Amino acid sequence: MPINPQQVRAQFPTLQREVRPGIPLTYLDSTATSQKPLAVLQAMDDYYRHSNANIHRGVHTLAEEATALYEDARAKIARFIHAPSARQVIFTRNTTESINLVAYTWARANLQAGDLVILTEMEHHSNLVPWHILQAERGIRLEFIPVTENGTLDLEAYRALLQQSPKLVSFTHMSNVLGSITPAAEMIGLAHQAGARVLLDGAQSVPHFPTDVQALDVDFLAFSAHKMCGPTGIGVLYGKADLLEAMPPFLGGGDMIKEVKLRSFRANSIPHKFEAGTPAIAEAIGFGAACDFLTSIGMDAVAAHEHEITAYALERLEEIPGLAVFGRENPHRGGVAAFTLQGIHPHDVAQILDSDGIAVRAGHHCAQPLHEKFGIPATTRASFYLYSTKEEVDKLVDGIYKVKTYFG
Amino acid sequence: MDDLYREIIIEHYKNPGYKGHLEPHDYAFEDSNPLCGDHIEITLRVGADGKVAEAAFDGHGCAISQASADLLIESIIGQPLEDVKQLNKQHILDLLGIDLGPVRLKCALLSLKVLKAGLYGMGEAPDSLVE
Numbered sequence: 260m261p262i263n264p265q266q267v268r269a270q271f272p273t274l275q276r277e278v279r280p281g282i283p284l285t286y287l288d289s290t291a292t293s294q295k296p297l298a299v300l301q302a303m304d305d306y307y308r309h310s311n312a313n314i315h316r317g318v319h320t321l322a323e324e325a326t327a328l329y330e331d332a333r334a335k336i337a338r339f340i341h342a343p344s345a346r347q348v349i350f351t352r353n354t355t356e357s358i359n360l361v362a363y364t365w366a367r368a369n370l371q372a373g374d375l376v377i378l379t380e381m382e383h384h385s386n387l388v389p390w391h392i393l394q395a396e397r398g399i400r401l402e403f404i405p406v407t408e409n410g411t412l413d414l415e416a417y418r419a420l421l422q423q424s425p426k427l428v429s430f431t432h433m434s435n436v437l438g439s440i441t442p443a444a445e446m447i448g449l450a451h452q453a454g455a456r457v458l459l460d461g462a463q464s465v466p467h468f469p470t471d472v473q474a475l476d477v478d479f480l481a482f483s484a485h486k487m488c489g490p491t492g493i494g495v496l497y498g499k500a501d502l503l504e505a506m507p508p509f510l511g512g513g514d515m516i517k518e519v520k521l522r523s524f525r526a527n528s529i530p531h532k533f534e535a536g537t538p539a540i541a542e543a544i545g546f547g548a549a550c551d552f553l554t555s556i557g558m559d560a561v562a563a564h565e566h567e568i569t570a571y572a573l574e575r576l577e578e579i580p581g582l583a584v585f586g587r588e589n590p591h592r593g594g595v596a597a598f599t600l601q602g603i604h605p606h607d608v609a610q611i612l613d614s615d616g617i618a619v620r621a622g623h624h625c626a627q628p629l630h631e632k633f634g635i636p637a638t639t640r641a642s643f644y645l646y647s648t649k650e651e652v653d654k655l656v657d658g659i660y661k662v663k664t665y666f667g
Numbered sequence: 668m669d670d671l672y673r674e675i676i677i678e679h680y681k682n683p684g685y686k687g688h689l690e691p692h693d694y695a696f697e698d699s700n701p702l703c704g705d706h707i708e709i710t711l712r713v714g715a716d717g718k719v720a721e722a723a724f725d726g727h728g729c730a731i732s733q734a735s736a737d738l739l740i741e742s743i744i745g746q747p748l749e750d751v752k753q754l755n756k757q758h759i760l761d762l763l764g765i766d767l768g769p770v771r772l773k774c775a776l777l778s779l780k781v782l783k784a785g786l787y788g789m790g791e792a793p794d795s796l797v798e
């Protein structure tokens with residue numbers, strides 16, 4: 260069923276507010292973080308009001324309820340990404356921590372000096388810096404799949420890099436700047452043929468279109484709740500069971516152990532091996548509720564709605580003289596339009612749009628190397644989600660014309 | 668907001684009075700705001716009386732960063748160097764005549780940071796210089 264934006268919007272309290280008296284919010288910054296529906300707020304509130312207790316160790320009623328809610332959330336998330344089992348879903352703080360978990364455990368156990376890790380030029384800093392750190396510490400080698408002028412990855416260059424027997428390929432399923440959706444299934448297949456493991460950054464893909472980790476055959480997938488209607492402070496690392504079982508633990512402490520002696524410990528089984536200490540229980544429950552919410556609408560419908568809004572936005576933005584959308588030529592794109600406006604700095608664009616209640620982002624969006632490659636220090640980015648409307652796009656366009664008159 | 672982009676800011680951004688590079692100069696320093704690519708260079712000459720005789724800025728960036736640089740230079744010409752070294756955040760806010768959130772504050776304060784780091788002969792311009 261196609262999305263009815265007004266029905267969807269009614270579920271989001273922030274979308275009802277005014278930024279200043281008489282000026283409603285036009286929220287076009289969902290790529291940074293999405294707004295939260297009532298169902299998610301309610302699930303977290305219910306947990307704190309009725310079932311608040313620490314999980315796993317208690318035998319009292321509340322502890323059992325809390326444990327059941329927490330594990331139930333894990334199962335919902337597993338179903339959402341079509342994971343074979345819930346124990347392959349590890350709770351982290353966010354995508355960044357999930358990527359770091361792989362870099363600190365799997366990579367330190369499996370990569371030696373000189374081993375090659377392939378990344379791309381369009382990665383978010385969270386999929387660059389953990390590998391820079393490992394490069395400094397271990398002497399691993401990094402190579403980058405180039406981004407072409409039209410915002411796609413250069414797959415010929417990728418095939419050539421695969422000849423060098425990489426150990427890991429780590430890349431984003433969707434760029435948070437260009438909106439480019441990468442051909443993940445094909446790239447994963449090629450990596451496996453070359454004997455490499457694959458870590459997929461799903462921060463922008465899992466929230467916006469259906470994800471099936473088994474169909475993708477991906478080794479690791481990282482994503483964050485806060486970009487998909489869930490709370491901040493919780494994310495997931497999905498991994499293939501044999502890999503997760505063989506990996507050393509990440510942080511040490513309570514919950515991640517089977518047994519502790521004064522001078523030694525035995526690690527717990529997955530997923531608990533990677534979840535040291537009291538986790539973000541309410542947030543995990545909120546994450547589960549967000550998956551339920553998105554499933555009730557249908558991820559195909561979410562993707563179709565965003566596609567329609569984005570196509571409309573690109574068409575309208577291109578009417579504006581002096582405006583250039585970053586990576587415009589790529590047809591395989593999600594709901595992101597990063598643009599430059601000739602002679603006007605993105606900060607000024609964003610600030611003037613804010614006076615009309617329009618929330619966009621200005622800067623390098625944690626993808627500084629990508630901006631440098633194209634010789635642009637910063638862009639203004641509008642992004643869309645299941646609650647975005649064509650009227651909001653029209654407001655954006657009117658706002659940009661206003662910016663131009665200020666600076667005209 | 669029309670506050671924020673008060674004519675004075677747009678005016679100094681579009682038609683800066685002190686844009687350029689002084690050669691020779693007694694002090695020169697430059698720095699950028701990595702978040703948005705704003706870049707400011709300031710060059711300065713001191714008179715025999717210890718006052719700022721001439722100063723100029725060069726660079727690129729958002730209207731706030733460029734306008735505050737121009738306003739700052741205008742405000743220090745003829746001032747004793749020792750007084751200029753004491754300037755802080757409030758001076759810039761007074762010149763702009765507006766309140767700024769934390770992100771835009773960084774843009775506004777870049778020129779003062781550059782100026783003070785130059786005067787104190789520091790290798791880098793730490794944020795603490797202008798707090």
Ligand SMILES: Cc1ncc(COP(=O)(O)O)c(C=O)c1O
Pocket residue numbers: 290291353354355356383385386431433434435460462463483625
């Ligand atoms: C593509 C991509 N990867 C990773 C991240 C990092 O996500 P988080 O800040 O939730 O760890 C983001 C968030 O902006 C992103 O867009």
